[in-house]
Amino acid sequence: MNRVFNFSAGPSMLPVPVLEKAASELLCYGDSGMSVMEMSHRSPDYEAIIADAEKMLRELMQIPENYKILFLQGGASTQFSAVPMNLIARTGKADYVVSGQFSGKAFKEAQKMGYDVKCVATTKDDNFDHVPALTRDMFREDAAYVHICYNNTIYGTKYPEIPDTGDIPLVADMSSCILSEPVDVSRFGVIYAGAQKNVAPAGVTIVIVREDLLEYADPKMPTMLEWKIMAENDSMYNTPPTYTIYMAKLVFEYLLSIGGLTAMKAQNEKKAAILYNYLDSQSYYIAPVKKESRSLMNVTFVTGDADLDKKFASEAAKNGMKNLKGHRSVGGMRASIYNAMPIAGVEKLVEFMKDFAANNPKA
Numbered sequence: 147m148n149r150v151f152n153f154s155a156g157p158s159m160l161p162v163p164v165l166e167k168a169a170s171e172l173l174c175y176g177d178s179g180m181s182v183m184e185m186s187h188r189s190p191d192y193e194a195i196i197a198d199a200e201k202m203l204r205e206l207m208q209i210p211e212n213y214k215i216l217f218l219q220g221g222a223s224t225q226f227s228a229v230p231m232n233l234i235a236r237t238g239k240a241d242y243v244v245s246g247q248f249s250g251k252a253f254k255e256a257q258k259m260g261y262d263v264k265c266v267a268t269t270k271d272d273n274f275d276h277v278p279a280l281t282r283d284m285f286r287e288d289a290a291y292v293h294i295c296y297n298n299t300i301y302g303t304k305y306p307e308i309p310d311t312g313d314i315p316l317v318a319d320m321s322s323c324i325l326s327e328p329v330d331v332s333r334f335g336v337i338y339a340g341a342q343k344n345v346a347p348a349g350v351t352i353v354i355v356r357e358d359l360l361e362y363a364d365p366k367m368p369t370m371l372e373w374k375i376m377a378e379n380d381s382m383y384n385t386p387p388t389y390t391i392y393m394a395k396l397v398f399e400y401l402l403s404i405g406g407l408t409a410m411k412a413q414n415e416k417k418a419a420i421l422y423n424y425l426d427s428q429s430y431y432i433a434p435v436k437k438e439s440r441s442l443m444n445v446t447f448v449t450g451d452a453d454l455d456k457k458f459a460s461e462a463a464k465n466g467m468k469n470l471k472g473h474r475s476v477g478g479m480r481a482s483i484y485n486a487m488p489i490a491g492v493e494k495l496v497e498f499m500k501d502f503a504a505n506n507p508k509a
């Protein structure tokens with residue numbers, strides 16, 4: 147078996163001890179006589195799994211008691227529709243910050259439904275090379291919520307701190323940074339994330355929502371998208387993605403065992419520093435993101451020559467470092483260094499970058 151360093155933006159690497167544990171339980175979970183995949187979601191064994199997943203996530207992220215945790219389907223993209231339908235009725239209008247492709251999609255989706263939504267800030271004209279500076283006076287005082295994407299997966303940017311929206315609930319897409327470091331959940335009205343970047347295999351979407359925000363659903367909205375109904379049914383209104391939730395539980399358990407999100411943050415900062423320090427020390431590669439907006443999870447860089455970029459990604463793959471090609475919309479390279487990427491993977495990448503630069507002088 148030859149496992150590579152997989153720099154994919156998602157689905158992405160999972161911790162090896164988690165995969166091993168899942169393998170050891172694949173055919174028979176405990177004394178249930180069956181795989182978790184084969185279990186009824188109403189069985190006592192499964193009810194314990196989903197309850198533990200919730201309990202462990204609450205502990206990891208220090209989620210206050212007045213927040214509900216939901217395990218849903220449809221990916222983060224479905225929440226682009228669910229967010230406005232669940233919240234807009236609070237005041238009838240909402241503000242969006244467009245800092246990249248996903249936040250742009252979220253904004254468009256709310257617009258498409260005919261709601262009064264406003265883009266209050268964007269860095270589109272700068273190719274999203276930083277996140278907008280946000281101040282309270284930029285938001286409509288009577289906005290039902292302000293929506294942001296906390297870490298912009300494609301461009302490799304992140305908010306350096308949680309924006310201050312005053313009394314307006316802040317809604318954040320955290321798909322590509324959830325569990326990468328501690329966050330003060332009480333500063334948010336809603337946090338949501340597709341699991342396949344930093345939590346689990348694809349198939350489950352986590353929504354963390356403050357209880358008082360469950361009262362504003364559009365009465366005509368689809369039942370399956372309504373957070374309140376999912377909360378009242380402990381995420382089991384219908385069949386949840388049972389196996390993916392089990393995998394998420396194994397990841398939560400693993401993160402708790404290694405010291406939680408504080409330990410994870412220290413490791414993530416170390417990994418990102420290895421890459422950014424190298425990028426800052428040379429001129430062969432260009433890192434397009436402004437320093438104060440740099441992401442800990444997705445590091446983008448280019449050679450400035452599309453052919454060399456292509457060669458870089460293919461030679462890296464031959465050397466056991468896969469999926470370094472940037473998103474199809476921006477080109478260049480992107481190293482996604484989520485929680486499960488070991489420090490050794492980043493060290494190996496930097497060594498490869500040095501060799502590649504030495505062996506491929508620019509014309």
Ligand SMILES: *Cc1c(COP(=O)(O)O)cnc(C)c1O
Binds near residue numbers: 224322340
């Ligand atoms: C990947 C990603 C999405 C899309 O997630 P799906 O689960 O595929 O719908 C949305 N937002 C961000 C920030 C992402 O990184």
